[in-house]
Each structure stands twice: as C-alpha cells, then as structure tokens.
Amino acid sequence: MRTAEIKRDTFETKITMKINLDGTGINSIATGIGFFDHMLTHISKHGFVDMDINAEGDTEVDCHHTIEDVGIVLGKCIAEALGDKSGIKRYGFFILPMDEALILCSMDISGRAYLNFDVEFPTERCGDMDMEMVEEFFRAVSANAGIDMHIKMLAGKNSHHIAEGVFKAFGKALDMAVSVDGRIKGVLSTKGMLEV
Ligand SMILES: [Mn+2]
Numbered sequence: 001m002r003t004a005e006i007k008r009d010t011f012e013t014k015i016t017m018k019i020n021l022d023g024t025g026i027n028s029i030a031t032g033i034g035f036f037d038h039m040l041t042h043i044s045k046h047g048f049v050d051m052d053i054n055a056e057g058d059t060e061v062d063c064h065h066t067i068e069d070v071g072i073v074l075g076k077c078i079a080e081a082l083g084d085k086s087g088i089k090r091y092g093f094f095i096l097p098m099d100e101a102l103i104l105c106s107m108d109i110s111g112r113a114y115l116n117f118d119v120e121f122p123t124e125r126c127g128d129m130d131m132e133m134v135e136e137f138f139r140a141v142s143a144n145a146g147i148d149m150h151i152k153m154l155a156g157k158n159s160h161h162i163a164e165g166v167f168k169a170f171g172k173a174l175d176m177a178v179s180v181d182g183r184i185k186g187v188l189s190t191k192g193m194l195e196v
Contacts, residue, residue: 001020001021001022002020002021002022002081002082002083002178003018003019003020003021003022003081004017004018004019004076004077004078004080004081005017005018005019005077006073006076006077006080008069008072008073010069012057012058012065012066012069013055013056013057013058013065013066013069013070014055014056014057015053015054015055015056015057015069015070015073016052016053016054017051017052017053017054017070017073017074017077018050018051018052018053018077019049019050019051019052019074019077019078019081020049020050020081021049021078021081021082021178022048023044023048023049023050023051024048024050025044025045025046025047025048025049025050026044026050026051027040027041027044027045027050027051027052027053028051028052028053029041029044029051029052029053030053030054030055031053031054031055031057031066031067031070032055032056032057032059032066033059033063033066033067033128033129034127034128034129035126035127035128035129035163036063036066036067036070036128036129036133038127038164039129039134039163039164039167040053040070040167042164042167042168042171043167043168043170043171043174044171045171046168046171046172046175047170047171047172047174047175048175049171049174049175053070053074055069055070057069059128062130063128063129063130063133064130064133064136067129067133067136067137068133068136068137068140069140070137070140071136071137071138071139071140071141071144072140072143072144073144074140074141074144074145075140075141075142075143075144075145075147076144076145078141078144078145078147078174078178079144079145079146082109082145082178084187084193084194085109085187085194086184086186086187087180087181087182087184087185087186087187088109088177088178088179088180088181088184088187088188089176089177089178089179089180089181089184089188090108090109090110090177090187090188090189090194091106091107091108091109091176091177092106092107092109092172092173092174092175092176092177092178092179093105093106093107093173093176094169094172094173094176095154095169096165096168096169096172097165098161098162098164098165098168099158099161100155100156100157100158100161101153101155101156101157101158101161101162101164101165102153102154102155102156102165103119103151103152103153103154103156103162103165103166103168103169104150104151104152104153104154104169105149105150105151105166105169105170105172105173106149106150106173107147107148107149107150107170107173107174107177108147108148108149108177109145109146109147109177109178109194110146110147110148110194111146111193111194111195112146112148113142113143113144113145113146113147113148114142114148114149115135115138115139115142115143115149115150115151116149116150116151116152117134117135117138117139117151118150118151118152118153119134119135119151119152119153119156119162119166120153120156121134121159121162121163122157122158122159122162123159126159126160126163131159131163134163134166138151138166138170146194146195149170151166151169151170153165153166
C-alpha cells in the first residue's frame with residue numbers, strides 16, 4: 001500500500017494528514033471549513049484515496065492559511081506515498097461534467113511543478129470558502145508533489161458545480177496518473193528518473 005503520514009505545525013495552522021493512494025475512498029476530513037471539507041471528500045471518493053485529515057487553522061482571520069497549508073501537506077503526502085514513482089502511469093486526465101459545468105484536469109507527475117488554472121467562478125464565495133482559494137490550493141498541491149497540472153473550465157455557471165467539477169476531475173486524473181502499469185519497468189522516463 002502506498003501510504004504517507006505527515007504532521008505539520010505552524011503558528012497559523014496545525015495539520016495532521018494520513019493518505020493511502022491504494023484506498024477505496026474512505027475518509028474522515030475536518031478542516032473547520034465546511035465547503036472545503038465537502039471538496040476534499042470528492043478527491044478521496046473519486047480518486048479512491050483514503051484520507052484522514054485534521055486541520056486547525058486561524059479561520060478567525062479567514063480561510064486562506066488553512067486551505068493553502070492543507071494543499072502543501074497533501075502535495076507532500078502524495079510525493080511521499082509515491083516514493084521513486086516506479087511503475088506509475090505518470091500522466092492522467094479527465095473531463096468531468098457536473099450538471100452545466102464541464103472541467104478538464106490533465107496532469108503529469110513529472111517532478112516539475114507547474115499550474116495552469118483557467119477557471120472562473122461567478123461568485124466570490126461558496127459557504128465559508130473564498131473561491132480564489134481553489135487556485136491557491138491546487139498551486140500548493142502541484143508545487144509540493146511536483147505535478148505539472150492544467151485545470152480548465154470548458155463550461156460552467158454555478159460556483160458550487162464548477163468547484164465540485166474541479167475537485168472531482170483532479171481526483172479522477174490523479175487516480176489514473178498514480179495507477180501502476182505492469183508493463184512499466186522502473187520509472188516511465190527516458191531520463192530514468194522523475195525527481196521532485
Ligand atoms: Mn456539492
């Protein structure tokens with residue numbers, strides 16, 4: 001089983017996270033931000049990643065530090081669970097419909113972090129989450145896991161649907177990219193390594 005467990009404490013947030021990339025989508029997630037919990041659940045469920053996440057952040061300020069730091073820790077957990085990345089397909093993509101919204105997520109777990117986030121939310125907030133934090137979350141994941149990732153909105157009008165489409169598409173694309181292919185000996189790279 002490809003698992004990781006990280007504890008991270010700063011003056012702004014205290015986070016404990018456990019993930020299993022070879023899970024079935026079992027999760028226990030509490031970040032103090034209800035809408036964000038709802039979104040993380042989609043990654044777990046649709047990416048078949050078991051997730052145990054507890055975050056206590058300075059949500060009396062706003063949701064920024066907590067969401068960004070959960071992204072940092074999730075990225076580090078993905079990198080740790082993958083190890084040297086031998087045998088993984090490396091590339092993953094999905095185009096996910098969520099009612100009127102249609103979201104593309106395409107990634108390369110290459111060790112080279114890059115995020116192209118081309119999504120517009122019609123509203124500033126959903127519940128207790130600022131929508132501008134969706135991009136910050138995925139930037140933190142990408143930077144800390146070493147993932148080149150493109151997330152594009154092909155259609156969408158409702159912020160809740162769009163956000164849900166983004167998190168589900170990421171979960172599905174991640175599931176594909178981390179899946180093991182028996183034909184791959186070592187790492188899938190002509191260079192012979194996929195470094196963070
Ligand atoms: Mn929903």
